[in-house]
Amino acid sequence: MENGERALLPPGMSDLLPPDAAHEAATVESLIAAFAAQGYERVKPPLLEFEETLLGGAGASMAGQTFRLMDPISHRMLALRADMTLQIARIATSRLGHAPRPLRLCYSGQVLQVSGSQLRPQRQVGQAGCELIGAAGAAADAEIVALAAQALTGVGVRGLSVDLNLPTLVPAVCQALAVPEAQMGKLRAALDRKDAAGVAAQGGAAAELLGALLAAAGPARKTLATLSALKLPEAAAREVARLAEVVGLIGAAAPDLKLTIDPVENRGFEYHSGVSFVMFALNVRGELGRGGRYMAGANGSLEGHGGEPATGFTLFMDTVLQAMAGPRPAKKLYLPHGTAPADGQRLRADGWTTVAALAADADAKAAARKLGCSHLLVAGKPALID
Amino acid sequence: MSSSEALVMALPKGRILSELRPLMTHAGIEPEAAFDDPASRQLKFATNIPGFDLICVRSFDVATIVAFGGAHLGVAGNDVLMEFDYSEIYAPLDLAIGKCRMAVAEPVEMVSGDDPRRWSHVRVATKYPEITRKHFAARGVQAECIKLNGAMELAPSLGLCERIVDLVSTGATLKANGLVEVEQIADVTSRLIVNRAALKTRPDEIGAWIERFQDAVRAEQAAKSLRKKAS
Known part of the structure; x- marks a missing residue:
C-alpha cells in the first residue's frame, strides 16, 4: 500500500x-x-x-x-x-x-x-x-x-441564537381543522421548506392559518404577539400559552440570549412532544x-x-x-538537556508546558523553535524566543 | 464577524433575471452599472444599499451557495429546490416569475402502444435525476437516469432513452422534436430562498427583505392585472 x-x-x-x-x-x-x-x-x-x-x-x-x-x-x-x-x-x-x-x-x-x-x-x-x-x-x-x-x-x-419550536402545534391545528391524513405528507414537506406557495396549495381548510403561522416566525416577542392575535384551535392555543410562559422564564434566567420562534419547524423533532429548540450561531x-x-x-x-x-x-x-x-497557542517551554528534574516539576506547577531535550543540542534556541516552543529555559528562567 | 457583515444575494443568470429586475427595482435594489453590462466579467456586484451585494451564478449553483451559507438570500426555481432538497434552504416567497412546468415526454409514436401500468423500469434523459427517480419510484417504477445538461429533446431520437423529464413552457420544442408531454410532475416558479441559519441568527434584517419582496410581488401582480384589463 x-x-x-x-x-x-x-x-x-x-x-x-x-x-x-x-x-x-x-x-x-x-x-x-x-x-x-x-x-x-x-x-x-x-x-x-x-x-x-x-x-x-x-x-x-x-x-x-x-x-x-x-x-x-x-x-x-x-x-x-x-x-x-x-x-x-x-x-x-x-x-x-x-x-x-x-x-x-x-x-x-x-x-x-x-x-x-x-x-x-x-x-x-x-x-x-x-x-x-x-x-x-x-x-x-x-x-x-x-x-x-x-x-x-x-x-x-459567540453570536448564539436559540430558535424555539412547537412540533405539536401543526398537528393540533390540522386535527382541529380536519386536514385529511393523506395530505399531511406533502403539507409537512412544504412547511419544512417554508414553501408558502406549497402550504397554500396543500393546506386545505388549514391553509390560511398555517400560512399565518409560517409568516409568524421571527424574533420571540414579535412572534408571540402575532401568535396571540391569531384565532387558534383550543389545543393549539394551550401550546402557545405554554411557550409564552417558557419565553418569560428564559428571559429572566438569560436576559441577553437572542431568542427566535418558529412555530411550524418540525424536522428532527420526530419524538418530541412540547417546547423544543435549535441553537444557531x-x-x-x-x-x-x-x-x-x-x-x-x-x-x-x-x-x-x-x-x-x-x-x-x-x-x-x-x-x-x-x-x-x-x-x-500553548506557552511551551524548552528545557535544555541536563535541566534538573525538580526545576521541570516546579515550572510545570507554575503552569508551564515543558518539552525536555532528550540529548544535548548544538543550538538549544533553534531546537526549541523547531519543536514549537515559545520559551527557552536560560539560567533557570524562562526566556521568550524571538 | 458581526451582524453588520454584508448580506449577499445570489441570482440566477439568464432568462429569469430579466423577469426579476422589476421586482428588484420595486424592492429598492439598484445594482452597480457592471451588472447590466454583458461584456463585464464581474461576478459580484455592489448595490445602492451599503452592505448588500449581489452575485450572479448558474441557477443550480444558487441553491448550493445559499444552502452552504455563502449567500444569505437567493432566487431559485422550485425545480432546482426539489432536485437538491437541501434542508438548510427555506423558500418563503413565490415570486410568480419564470413560470413553467416539469413534465415527462415521449415520442409521439410510442404513446398509443404504451401501458404505464406494466412498467418496472424506464430509461430517462434529464437534468433532474433525483426528481425523476422519486417521481417514478412513487409508483413502483425504477428509473435509470441519463444526466444531460441541455437539449434533452434530442435524446430519444438518438436512441439514448425512450423518455425525457424536462421543463416545458410552451411545448414548442417538444413538438419540433416529435415528442408529446404525457405526464406533469410539478408546476415551476421562481422562489425567494433564504439560508436557514442566516434567517435564525439575523431574523430582523432577513425578515425585512422577505417583506420587501412580498410587497414587490403584490405590486407587480396588481400592475399585471391592470395591463390585462387595459388590453
Whole structure:
C-alpha cells in the first residue's frame, strides 16, 4: 500500500490533530463542568446496544442512521448508537427508575451515523448534553434552554441564537381543522421548506392559518404577539400559552440570549412532544445543538404514550467548535538537556508546558523553535524566543 | 464577524433575471452599472444599499451557495429546490416569475402502444435525476437516469432513452422534436430562498427583505392585472 493510500479514511471520518484534538477535549470538559455545576450528574452509556432496545419505540426515528452488526457471542443484532438521548432516557427509566425526581443527567461521547449530509459530511460526531427527567413544567423547559445557552457562551461561543419550536402545534391545528391524513405528507414537506406557495396549495381548510403561522416566525416577542392575535384551535392555543410562559422564564434566567420562534419547524423533532429548540450561531453553518420535551421510556406513539415527562438537549461538537475562537497557542517551554528534574516539576506547577531535550543540542534556541516552543529555559528562567 | 457583515444575494443568470429586475427595482435594489453590462466579467456586484451585494451564478449553483451559507438570500426555481432538497434552504416567497412546468415526454409514436401500468423500469434523459427517480419510484417504477445538461429533446431520437423529464413552457420544442408531454410532475416558479441559519441568527434584517419582496410581488401582480384589463 502506498503511503498516500494508507492515510485515506472512509468517507465522513477524520483524524483530529494537535492542537485541535486537545481543544475539543477541553471544550467537552468545560461544557460538562458547566452542566455539573447546575446539578447534572454524568452517566456513560455503552457504544453498542441490542438493536431492539436502541431502536425500539422513539428510537425508530434513528433506524435509518444506525450502523448494525451481528454479535458473535449472543448471536443477536447489535446497533451502534447514532444519538445518545434515548440511551440516557433508557437509563433514567430502568436502572435509575427508582432515583428521586426530577433526575438531572449529563453525558458526552461519540456517535456514528450511516450517512452524513452534503452540508455535514462527518459520520462520527462528538455529542455532549443534558437530560432533565420527571419534570413536566415550564420551569424545566426554561432551565434546559438557559443551561444550554449559558454553557455555550461559557466556553466562548459567540453570536448564539436559540430558535424555539412547537412540533405539536401543526398537528393540533390540522386535527382541529380536519386536514385529511393523506395530505399531511406533502403539507409537512412544504412547511419544512417554508414553501408558502406549497402550504397554500396543500393546506386545505388549514391553509390560511398555517400560512399565518409560517409568516409568524421571527424574533420571540414579535412572534408571540402575532401568535396571540391569531384565532387558534383550543389545543393549539394551550401550546402557545405554554411557550409564552417558557419565553418569560428564559428571559429572566438569560436576559441577553437572542431568542427566535418558529412555530411550524418540525424536522428532527420526530419524538418530541412540547417546547423544543435549535441553537444557531452567527455565520456558522448548521446547528450547534438541539433539544426539547419528550416522553422518556415512551413506546413511540405520541397518543398512547406511557413514559415520563422529560426534556433535554444535545450539542454537536463539530459545529460548536466552529462557533468558537480556535485553540490558543500553548506557552511551551524548552528545557535544555541536563535541566534538573525538580526545576521541570516546579515550572510545570507554575503552569508551564515543558518539552525536555532528550540529548544535548548544538543550538538549544533553534531546537526549541523547531519543536514549537515559545520559551527557552536560560539560567533557570524562562526566556521568550524571538 | 458581526451582524453588520454584508448580506449577499445570489441570482440566477439568464432568462429569469430579466423577469426579476422589476421586482428588484420595486424592492429598492439598484445594482452597480457592471451588472447590466454583458461584456463585464464581474461576478459580484455592489448595490445602492451599503452592505448588500449581489452575485450572479448558474441557477443550480444558487441553491448550493445559499444552502452552504455563502449567500444569505437567493432566487431559485422550485425545480432546482426539489432536485437538491437541501434542508438548510427555506423558500418563503413565490415570486410568480419564470413560470413553467416539469413534465415527462415521449415520442409521439410510442404513446398509443404504451401501458404505464406494466412498467418496472424506464430509461430517462434529464437534468433532474433525483426528481425523476422519486417521481417514478412513487409508483413502483425504477428509473435509470441519463444526466444531460441541455437539449434533452434530442435524446430519444438518438436512441439514448425512450423518455425525457424536462421543463416545458410552451411545448414548442417538444413538438419540433416529435415528442408529446404525457405526464406533469410539478408546476415551476421562481422562489425567494433564504439560508436557514442566516434567517435564525439575523431574523430582523432577513425578515425585512422577505417583506420587501412580498410587497414587490403584490405590486407587480396588481400592475399585471391592470395591463390585462387595459388590453
